[in-house]
Amino acid sequence: MFEIYLMLGLSLNLLLGYLGLLSLAHAVFYGVGAYISALLMIRLGMNFFFTLPFSALGCMVLALIIALPSLRLKDDYFMLATLAFQSLVFSIFYNWTSVTRGPYGITGIPSPQLFGYKVSEIWQFCVLGFIFSAAAIYVCKKIHASPFGRTLKAIRDDELLAVSLGKNAAKFKVSAFVIAGGIAAIAGAMIAPYISYIDPTCFALDESFFIITIIVIGGTGNLKGPVIGTFLILLIPEILRFLSIPDAAAANIRQIIYGLLLILMLRLRPQGILGEYGLNKILSPYAQT
């Protein structure tokens, strides 16, 4: 679980932390990645590792489709467009029963196999997840240190200035979107065989909020933030279980804690625990509306 949410956190961080764009559609990439991989494995009997490129590619194309119209929209309107997209895709997962089996979900997703070696134990999944998330961290680290990453931040802080220096803001935004979509797709492909069952509610709007919570609390604009955020956020349910709170109430209490953390962090430490970009940063006068 930790590695999967870490990858999702890293991927959303590219948008929220580096570009300052709030995307509510992150569960879409996660979900589409999971569905593509699971369906290819079940319907066509493909090997898990061969489905990964299809998942990633599918989500990258999807990210491209979302990113293009979104470029014209700012702040609230961008957020709304991603919200519309999230709800639309969720509705498709739910209602396109001939492919996704709708609310019944897809069951019996087989374990990944590589050269006859089966990944089915939890520790084996951990190792696999570790390899994938290490790859994701590597990509994000490269981006962080590269001119590409710095340009993203420049666009975030003052788009007009970045454009006036000859940076093609639209191209950078779309690239960041596509990379983020690809990483989230791999996380989705991982979750499908790990819990061996997926249904649309795994990829609802709540899940997008959850990923946002991870990086708002952990921190935005660098690599440490999502790591600590994922760790802390996944620790909370375990603590509640340790306190032996009944299951029915625990789900609600967990949500209340997440909500309070969101409000408090934004007020008291808007860059997150280990982040470096304060979400509350005042925009340059030109970018204010």
Place this chain on the structure above:
Amino acid sequence: MIWQYIVNGLCAGALFGLTALGLSLIYNVTNVFHFAHGAVYTSAAYLLFLFACKTSIGAAPATILALTLAILLGVLMDRFFYAPLPAGVRRTVPIITSFGIYIVIVNLIALGFGNDTQILHPGVEKTFEIGPVIVTRIQAIQASVFALLFLLTALLLKFSRYGRLIRAVSDNRKLAEALGLDIKKARLLAFSYGSGLAAAAACLSALETGMDPYMGLAATLSAVVAMIFGGVRVFAAAAVGGVMLGVIQSLVTWQTSARWQSAVTFAILLVVLIFRPQGLFGAKKRLEEQ
């Protein structure tokens, strides 16, 4: 058959319209995308349930009490969470804050009352037949409350002193501030009146179909679509957009099935955002120039 669906859609749309009108007032005056509007909505329904079914104070006082407390909740949200945010802050901050507030309140309600649907008004509704159309009593109440509140809001905005203040602030906040208008009062008015409208819609909806803790999010999302669909910068457009959305949803149900309602709703939102971001009745102005 089609008339029945249109009437059902009009009544459902009346509730979207009320909620959207409230959202639009708040958004235009304060620039806060108030998702916690959904929390006010849910709270109003549950407060009504609490006072009407758990105490014996009667229907009218219960409704008044629920509406008042819901308005207070909306105003407190602004006072404690939105108002302290610095001017010119990235819009992301109030949006995430409002999600936070929404999550906390709705889950508190779920803890208190359970996650299941609660029924406010059991039994079969009295119905009227008007020509080919059957209207339930609650639907008639919904439509008339909407018409009344819509007219009242339009008149208040147009002619009263406070209405002028709200219009001035939403038109040009900086200019209004420079002219010495009371921005704080405008915020207070927008949040209290807007929350009141949402609370009224919530009570009407709870009367018809009962309530669950997650009703507020669905209502707010519909209201958001209605507001964008109608036009963000025109108050009346939000209400009209809501009614139109209700009719469209109802016709979708007629032609296909209720499952595709939300897909169509959000497809409308996407199409409007991309091709006509000022909304159906909005003035031609690029969003960036606001």
